[in-house]
Amino acid sequence: MKRIGLFGLMTALTLSLGVHDARADKSDDTLRIAWGSNGVMHNADNYYGNTRAGIWFTKSVWDTLIERDPVTLEYKGNLATGWTWIDDTTLEFKLRQGVRFHNGEPFDADDVVYTYTRMSTDEGVKIKRLVNWIGAVEKIDQYTVRIRTKTAFPQAIEYLTGPLPIYPNEYYEKVGSEGMSNMPVGTGPYKVVNMKPGEEYTLVRNDDYDWGSPKSKAKIKHVIIREIPDIQTQVAELLAGGIDMTPDLTTDLVEKLQGVPDVSAEQAETLRIYYIGLDAAGRSGVKPVTDVRVRRAISHAVNRKSIVDNLMRGAAKVIDTPCHPKQFGCVASAAVSYDYNVETAKKLLAEAGYPDGFELDLFAEAPAHEAEAIIGDLAAVGIQAKLNRLPWEAYADALAKNKASVFLTNWGSNSLADAAAIISYFFSNNADDFARDAEVTEWLKVADTSTDPEKRKEFYGKAIKRITEQSYVLSLFTGVRSYGYDSNLNFIPFVDEVLRFHEYSWK
Amino acid sequence: MILFVLKRLFSAFLTLLVVSVLIFLLAHLAGDPAIAIAGKESTAEDIARIRVHYGFDRPLIEQYFAWCGRALSGDFGRSYHYQQTVSDMVMTRLPITLTLGVSALCFALAISLPLGIFAAIRPNSLIDRISLVIAVVGQAMPTFWFALVMIVFFGLTLRWLPISGNASWQNFIMPTIALGYFATPALMRLTRAGMIDALESDYIRTARAKGLGHASILFKHALRNVMIPVVSVSAVQFGAMLGGSIVIEQIFALQGIGWLSYDATVRSDLPVVQAITLIIAVFYVLLTLAADLINALLDPRIRIG
Numbered sequence: 001m002k003r004i005g006l007f008g009l010m011t012a013l014t015l016s017l018g019v020h021d022a023r024a025d026k027s028d029d030t031l032r033i034a035w036g037s038n039g040v041m042h043n044a045d046n047y048y049g050n051t052r053a054g055i056w057f058t059k060s061v062w063d064t065l066i067e068r069d070p071v072t073l074e075y076k077g078n079l080a081t082g083w084t085w086i087d088d089t090t091l092e093f094k095l096r097q098g099v100r101f102h103n104g105e106p107f108d109a110d111d112v113v114y115t116y117t118r119m120s121t122d123e124g125v126k127i128k129r130l131v132n133w134i135g136a137v138e139k140i141d142q143y144t145v146r147i148r149t150k151t152a153f154p155q156a157i158e159y160l161t162g163p164l165p166i167y168p169n170e171y172y173e174k175v176g177s178e179g180m181s182n183m184p185v186g187t188g189p190y191k192v193v194n195m196k197p198g199e200e201y202t203l204v205r206n207d208d209y210d211w212g213s214p215k216s217k218a219k220i221k222h223v224i225i226r227e228i229p230d231i232q233t234q235v236a237e238l239l240a241g242g243i244d245m246t247p248d249l250t251t252d253l254v255e256k257l258q259g260v261p262d263v264s265a266e267q268a269e270t271l272r273i274y275y276i277g278l279d280a281a282g283r284s285g286v287k288p289v290t291d292v293r294v295r296r297a298i299s300h301a302v303n304r305k306s307i308v309d310n311l312m313r314g315a316a317k318v319i320d321t322p323c324h325p326k327q328f329g330c331v332a333s334a335a336v337s338y339d340y341n342v343e344t345a346k347k348l349l350a351e352a353g354y355p356d357g358f359e360l361d362l363f364a365e366a367p368a369h370e371a372e373a374i375i376g377d378l379a380a381v382g383i384q385a386k387l388n389r390l391p392w393e394a395y396a397d398a399l400a401k402n403k404a405s406v407f408l409t410n411w412g413s414n415s416l417a418d419a420a421a422i423i424s425y426f427f428s429n430n431a432d433d434f435a436r437d438a439e440v441t442e443w444l445k446v447a448d449t450s451t452d453p454e455k456r457k458e459f460y461g462k463a464i465k466r467i468t469e470q471s472y473v474l475s476l477f478t479g480v481r482s483y484g485y486d487s488n489l490n491f492i493p494f495v496d497e498v499l500r501f502h503e504y505s506w507k
Numbered sequence: 508m509i510l511f512v513l514k515r516l517f518s519a520f521l522t523l524l525v526v527s528v529l530i531f532l533l534a535h536l537a538g539d540p541a542i543a544i545a546g547k548e549s550t551a552e553d554i555a556r557i558r559v560h561y562g563f564d565r566p567l568i569e570q571y572f573a574w575c576g577r578a579l580s581g582d583f584g585r586s587y588h589y590q591q592t593v594s595d596m597v598m599t600r601l602p603i604t605l606t607l608g609v610s611a612l613c614f615a616l617a618i619s620l621p622l623g624i625f626a627a628i629r630p631n632s633l634i635d636r637i638s639l640v641i642a643v644v645g646q647a648m649p650t651f652w653f654a655l656v657m658i659v660f661f662g663l664t665l666r667w668l669p670i671s672g673n674a675s676w677q678n679f680i681m682p683t684i685a686l687g688y689f690a691t692p693a694l695m696r697l698t699r700a701g702m703i704d705a706l707e708s709d710y711i712r713t714a715r716a717k718g719l720g721h722a723s724i725l726f727k728h729a730l731r732n733v734m735i736p737v738v739s740v741s742a743v744q745f746g747a748m749l750g751g752s753i754v755i756e757q758i759f760a761l762q763g764i765g766w767l768s769y770d771a772t773v774r775s776d777l778p779v780v781q782a783i784t785l786i787i788a789v790f791y792v793l794l795t796l797a798a799d800l801i802n803a804l805l806d807p808r809i810r811i812g
Contacts, residue, residue, distance in 0.1 A: 042586070226760065236659065392547050
């Protein structure tokens, strides 16, 4: 269902009639947000949820032990006031005193022990690797806890800033995940007033949020979030003043909204990267891509700059690293860069024994335009690619069943600013590894478990060098998120792709 | 009459049994539910663990009987994504879809019956032409397009109606029109054709000859006969509306079972997909049954045949 043309009609009618009366509800201090065109937030208990919206919701309602400053990416104490590595596998936290959950339950070591013990041992937790590094959690005294990691895990600090909120132990024990999902209770800058699962969530500012969290106290009193699955409907609501903000826009909608009075639209870079995966290990049985010369030819054949300039537009940037350069350990200088060069590509193909090219299936879950551009680029060097554009579920199924040899995809690293959250997932000789390079796997093991930051960088660097030299993947560009909002709103986008309602205010 | 009802009930039961097997097989053969449950920000390792955790590695026949057994006692299990039982989810969302379906059907009948009748009384008149245009446009225009045009016009330009959500009865006006309009052409043309046939038939001529009033002939004699196919088609259209509300509910962000079923299908929320499909199938079967029974009341011949 393509309905881009309708947008013109929509804006034209709106502009011609000059209707822009019912703008943002500053009078009742309520921020109305719509999301959901990429799927609804089914479950507010995000340990069992795994949605982007769930991460956003979690940020407002709960707190983590450590907070990563969204701008400087510095670590700051949140529910913990300080932390030290006792040894390679023991991390000790001093906890903040005088913090209460929204239901009045005081926060202390028991909540931390309960939350992390429960989540790291429950098989039903959706993204297990976010918690399965936790070996044991011990209470030392009421405001001191120790987390023992299963193996040395220097990324622990980064992971603890991620979607690992601390839950109130008494409440959760009583109501379980279901009760938590239907009436969330946290310590965060917003309290939940009403939940209609999958439909509408009403929040109110937590006026007691002044115990020293690096997350600021909320400025806007009420937040109402509505799940609106159709992006055109979201835009209509934005133009009509029914909502004040959406994080679901596409590039062309941003460009169209930029001319509309009283509405702002902008794009911001994220930690997400787009890349082409190549089945170097031959899992799919497709022979040509197992040859490094063919993979390099593909890397030279794709005109990444042109795709960024003409299709992605806005804030997207071409990258060479198989991770986002803002992530720790993502050493940009280690990456081999492939320039766009049709002749080199053809020569490499001829050397590999495919002077007339060959046929392949390109599996894609990313936007179709980019995939089509890539197919055009490949055709120019003689590779006849057929597009298999699939919804994510079917795409993942094809990969799991070893049906795909070349695939266009993207990865947001669960908003974690550490190279471990991407490289180590896809090159550790596991089901997601299409390179199966034993040396890379070994280097990553060193990088993932070393407590010396410099050593970590060195070994991620080695891995990045090999991965790009061998063209196991072709990194394309960084992802962007596009936001539309009422011009009266002081909206701030963050690189970790997380919405922070407490940072927004009215002009 | 009792035998007729029993026969109809038995065939309804068989239909549902077949449907339940089909729903289960199709849902499970369509793809690996573990992938959809794991979600987008997951890796192959998460997926493998979830496959075992949810029991998708068990034989299909074993999974079917377990599901059937629970479904018979009204327990459709829990959603894989929402922290709710499927029964609770369906019960909170069904009223929205039923409200939409009933009001859309009423809208369709309110438009198509009078226009169909008038068009039949005066074939080729202006009203007949207008109703033809309405029918052709209604049949040709995609529902989602019509819905969006209404949103732009009534929601954005005129600001008469709320665009999305289900907060008030006004929220249902545009969805009702969008959904109802789609059913209008069939009902209108059926009424018109039936009415023209009836008005030309012998018994109407006899009635006229007896000196009965115009209104009496039209409504008591002709319309009663015309209504038989209209009732059958309305029942089918109502069922189609419950299914067709998938698109409409998405566009207007109405949280009924239409949207729920779409979301559940995409995310392989099998307990929800199975329950909703079964419920819609039950509705279809009951509606057809009801139409048969109403027609049997309207026309004694059907009871015997």
